[in-house]
Ligand SMILES: Cc1cc2nc3c(=O)[nH]c(=O)nc-3n(C[C@H](O)[C@H](O)[C@H](O)COP(=O)(O)OP(=O)(O)OC[C@H]3O[C@@H](n4cnc5c(N)ncnc54)[C@H](O)[C@@H]3O)c2cc1C
């Protein structure tokens with residue numbers, strides 16, 4: 001069972017108190033978007049075996065959405081941060097690079 | 112195919128002969144070759160779908176210059192980890208076609224492969240435990256009748272006759288009826304992989320185990336080779352059939368898939384005397400139950416909600432599944448559980464598989480079977496062989512292409528498939 005710490009209210013709780021919301025920072029596409037963009041936004045996923053930046057909701061707590069960086073190969077949690085951001089903060093990026101030295105995050109492709 | 116397989120034909124006479132000579136004469140079921148530096152077709156993944164693809168490439172198209180490359184041992188992925196439920200009563204026409212093709216092939220598979228896959232058409236009941244499910248399953252019955260797939264709606268009394276250990280009334284999950292497919296059932300999962308592997312090896316194909324594909328080499332948008340832990344292996348055509356690892360393989364070739372990998376888990380109890388001779392699925396509570404030939408109660412549950420490659424499921428899902436099943440099957444409350452395990456399943460947005468060409472020339476994918484692809488192995492292999500051999504899908508695979516996500520032509524099976532299969 002995962003243990004997560006909500007960056008909004010600071011509570012650490014077991015996975016059952018939260019709800020997973022899939023890959024984070026997907027770039028939204030509006031009505032003017034091309035088919036390619038829609039397909040990428042709606043369906044194409046990185047689905048990495050390794051560091052994954054994802055959304056979670058503290059559904060049985062404060063109710064807020066937030067972001068988690070987690071290793072899908074080991075279930076290790078690198079850290080959590082709020083949604084007011086285009087990507088993981090420095091300390092989380094560094095934590096990820098301890099396991100995956102080449103790991104990068106494209107903030108321009110993110111939202 | 113040679114009439115007498117290199118591995119020797121299995122029969123009652125073979126057993127009698129071997130009994131007289133201390134079983135010294137059994138050959139290996141498949142060879143363990145070193146890879147050549149080039150094959151016409153390389154298939155990545157020696158699960159049921161990869162092996163069946165190889166088999167029908169040889170049998171239906173005469174293509175035997177084939178290697179099936181497997182990073183672990185053959186059948187060690189989801190094929191050897193599933194709860195072996197086989198049925199074909201899906202909702203949409205393309206699904207009915209491919210799953211029913213698979214079921215028909217399963218009916219004769221032991222004879223076809225000269226290998227006992229223990230196909231047991233004991234019947235599969237999907238319980239309706241909410242009004243919503245009653246309506247959903249009745250709709251499936253009507254659809255199946257139009258598709259020529261035999262399935263029927265049964266009332267609670269009939270459910271009770273078929274499953275005496277069931278508790279029909281419950282405060283939370285009363286049994287309101289069920290969708291019965293009498294032709295459905297189970298098979299021995301390992302034997303399906305082993306039977307296809309033996310037949311492929313007999314046709315001269317190479318099954319290369321303990322060999323991980325680590326890269327895909329392309330030139331001018333066409334596949335040239337794969338890099339593996341046993342070196343570079345050239346190929347004219349490449350089929351990726353790796354279930355939960357499909358996104359990794361796609362990334363090696365430079366494209367993305369509409370797939371997310373999550374853990375699905377199952378558990379078995381200690382063996383008990385025969386008590387249930389059908390398969391029961393309860394999708395409202397994400398639980399399904401059958402009794403193996405050894406007497407174990409085989410229990411499957413729901414998937415985890417987050418991306419995961421660890422082949423371990425979350426504890427609370429076991430609790431959730433078992434808690435709900437105990438209400439419907441009170442007698443299992445005293446059972447001890449022997450083992451629990453997980454597999455990494457490849458989920459698509461519409462809960463239907465992908466059999467498709469890809470942005471890279473002569474690279475084909477077969478994935479997205481998610482929580483329910485064991486039942487599809489023969490039909491999927493048949494359709495995939497057609498796709499690989501001809502370079503374009505035949506009738507069975509046509510609707511399952513990657514472009515359906517772009518074009519919004521989903522094959523929505525989220526009701527008929529539920530979470531469980
Ligand atoms: C717990 C559980 C219960 C299930 N219950 C049912 C059920 O009751 N009925 C049903 O129909 N389906 C069920 N399923 C789903 C079913 O098991 C799968 O859909 C099906 O087995 C997929 O077969 P496959 O051949 O595509 O994949 P797999 O059997 O997983 O084979 C893929 C292979 O690819 C290999 N591979 C991966 N990456 C590489 C690489 N880089 N290089 C080389 N090889 C690689 C893997 O090692 C693996 O052996 C269940 C699944 C699970 C996990």
Ligand SMILES: [Zn+2]
Pocket residue numbers: 006007008009010011058061062063064
């Ligand atoms: Zn919170």
